[in-house]
Amino acid sequence: MxxxxxxxxxxxxxxxxxxxxxxxxxVKEELNPIASYYADQGLEETGAANLVTAVVVRYRGLDxxxxxxxxxxxASILGFFLIKGNKKETFRDSSEILKTASxxxxxxxxxxxxxxxxxxxxxxxxGFQGGAILASALILSYLANPTDGISKTLLKVTxxxxxxxxxxxxxxxxxxAGGFLDSTLLPAGSIGNLISAGVIPIxxxxxxxxxxxxxxxxxTNLKYAPKNESE
Amino acid sequence: xxxxxxxxxxxxxxxxxxGIWGLVTQKNLIKIxxxxxxxxxxxxxxxxxxxxxxxxxxxxxxxxxxxxEAANKVVDPIPQAMVLTAIVIGLGITALMLTFVVxxxxxxxxxxxxxxxxxxx
Amino acid sequence: xxxxxxxxxxxxxxxxxxxxxxxxIYHKKLSIAIIAAGAVSLLASIMYLLLAAPDVAMTEAAIxxxxxxxxxxxxxxxxxxxxG
Numbered sequence: 293m294x295x296x297x298x299x300x301x302x303x304x305x306x307x308x309x310x311x312x313x314x315x316x317x318x319v320k321e322e323l324n325p326i327a328s329y330y331a332d333q334g335l336e337e338t339g340a341a342n343l344v345t346a347v348v349v350r351y352r353g354l355d356x357x358x359x360x361x362x363x364x365x366x367a368s369i370l371g372f373f374l375i376k377g378n379k380k381e382t383f384r385d386s387s388e389i390l391k392t393a394s395x396x397x398x399x400x401x402x403x404x405x406x407x408x409x410x411x412x413x414x415x416x417x418x419g420f421q422g423g424a425i426l427a428s429a430l431i432l433s434y435l436a437n438p439t440d441g442i443s444k445t446l447l448k449v450t451x452x453x454x455x456x457x458x459x460x461x462x463x464x465x466x467x468x469a470g471g472f473l474d475s476t477l478l479p480a481g482s483i484g485n486l487i488s489a490g491v492i493p494i495x496x497x498x499x500x501x502x503x504x505x506x507x508x509x510x511x512t513n514l515k516y517a518p519k520n521e522s523e
Numbered sequence: 524x525x526x527x528x529x530x531x532x533x534x535x536x537x538x539x540x541x542g543i544w545g546l547v548t549q550k551n552l553i554k555i556x557x558x559x560x561x562x563x564x565x566x567x568x569x570x571x572x573x574x575x576x577x578x579x580x581x582x583x584x585x586x587x588x589x590x591x592e593a594a595n596k597v598v599d600p601i602p603q604a605m606v607l608t609a610i611v612i613g614l615g616i617t618a619l620m621l622t623f624v625v626x627x628x629x630x631x632x633x634x635x636x637x638x639x640x641x642x643x644x
Numbered sequence: 645x646x647x648x649x650x651x652x653x654x655x656x657x658x659x660x661x662x663x664x665x666x667x668x669i670y671h672k673k674l675s676i677a678i679i680a681a682g683a684v685s686l687l688a689s690i691m692y693l694l695l696a697a698p699d700v701a702m703t704e705a706a707i708x709x710x711x712x713x714x715x716x717x718x719x720x721x722x723x724x725x726x727x728g
Contacts, residue, residue: 299547303540310536319528320576323594327601331594335584343582343597344699347604359608366615373622408702416583416698420611424706431714503611507711510618514625515718527647527654531691534658538665538684545669553720557668557681560712564688567704571697578647581696598696610703617712621719628723 340413340492348418349492353473357462360502364455367506370513386436394436401429409500410493419496423503430508447505454502461495531572538565552624552634556617563613567606574599654694661687678716685709 323331334346348356409422434441462473473495487493542561549555575598582600584590624634631638661684668680685708692701 296548299544303544306543307536307540314532314536317528317532319526323576323597323599327599328594330600331582331597335590335593341584342699343584343593343600344603344607347600348607352604355605355608359612362612363615366619370618370622373626416581416702418607418699420607421699421702421706424703424711428706428710431711507614510615511711511715511718514618514621514715515722525651527650527694530651530654530658531695534661534691537662541662541665541669549669551674553674553716554669554677556716557677560681560708561665561668561684564685564704564708567700568688568691571692571695571700575695579696581698583698603697603700606697606700607703610700610707614707614712614715618715621715625719625722629726632727634723 338492339490342413342416342418344416345413345418345492345496349473349495353462356499357459357473360455360458360499363503363506364451367451367510367513370510374513386438390436394432398429398433401432402426405429405500405504409496412496412500413492419499420503422496422500424507426500426504427507427511430504431511434508434512444509447509451502451505451509454498454505458495458498458502461491461498465491526577528572528575528577531568531575535565535567535569535572538562538568540565550636552628552636555636556620556624559620560613560617563609563616567609567613570602570606570609574602650694654691657687657691657694661691674720675717678713678720681716682709682713685712 322328330347330351331343334343334351335341338346338350340346340349405422405425405428407422408417408425409419412418412422430442430447465473539562542558542563542565544558545561546555546558549558579596579598580588582597582603584593588596627639628634664680664684664687668677668684671677671680685704689701689705689708692698692704
């Protein structure tokens with residue numbers, strides 16, 4: 293009981309600290325100088341109508357590279373920890389409704405995910421959102437057919453290839469254009485079209501494919517662990 | 524004091540404090556992981572609500588917001604870009620923690636945290 | 645939307661989020677606690693829409709209340725199958 297009381301006092305102190313830091317928070321009226329620079333020049337320099345996309349891919353491209361690296365590390369550590377023994381797992385057959393419904397729903401969900409990350413520079417959306425929707429479609433296929441879903445080799449090849457292409461495009465930006473992940477590698481067409489904003493749609497396509505196959509691999513490794521083949 | 528920013532700020536801070544309380548006092552391993560996800564969500568709400576400016580709209584340039592007056596009509600786009608990355612990394616951390624929980628539960632056959640005392644002196 | 649309606653919706657959302665968070669910490673059954681944590685993510689995604697952040701709302705709804713709940717239930721089923 294004393295421990296809980298002590299914890300309560302500690303949390304009250306932490307809450308008071310937060311509130312004091314926040315209580316002279318004036319409600320802002322103007323953007324700070326960096327944000328107003330991004331808002332003013334973002335459209336002309338990159339050609340993307342979605343300002344958050346311009347910040348994530350062009351102005352803060354190194355953070356996106358770091359995040360892609362961390363996701364890759366997580367996927368490899370999970371695959372390392374969950375190597376299964378020699379016991380063969382038998383799965384119960386899933387019900388008829390799930391099998392039939394998944395055959396109808398999977399193409400629609402994949403189409404929705406691909407639409408979201410291909411149009412990332414025009415409307416709200418982008419690589420991470422589209423990748424999460426794509427991962428849901430792949431997990432549905434594993435839920436319906438545990439032994440016969442989308443092949444794991446395809447997922448691994450897609451993930452590695454997309455990650456490699458993302459880094460190659462970034463390095464090409466250093467060699468041929470302004471800096472890492474510069475978007476003036478291809479000409480920025482007219483604003484509002486699908487093929488505009490330089491190389492941003494191509495970068496987001498690779499990021500979306502990589503995040504989608506990676507998240508599907510992480511989630512299905514937790515349940516259907518890969519066999520310990522000697523390779 | 525009753526404006527939109529203060530309400531969301533308060534919700535974010537209270538959610539974070541409740542998550543820390545659940546993290547420290549619960550004994551079931553999975554409830555500890557749930558406490559981590561609550562702390563994560565609270566911090567993200569706090570970060571996005573700092574970048575909000577009164578009576579302004581989302582940072583996308585289309586018919587509603589012209590290119591020339593964008594700096595007067597949009598909210599701050601930088602915290603939103605940071606939170607986008609942070610949500611995906613939070614999912615990776617949750618997956619790693621659950622892997623460790625599964626491994627620990629297999630060796631000791633229980634989910635109570637007071638059974639794992641082999642590292643205490 | 646006029647500002648008064650936004651403030652009322654924000655207050656109601658805030659109270660429901662805190663009630664669900666308390667449910668997630670204190671309920672005895674694990675399945676209900678996991679679903680309550682997913683519901684907190686979903687209501688936070690509505691709050692992001694009130695704060696004029698549509699990208700963040702999409703990401704939080706897809707990842708926080710979709711993939712995270714699936715991961716929890718997979719881990720729970722693996723533990724329970726092993727216990728017999």
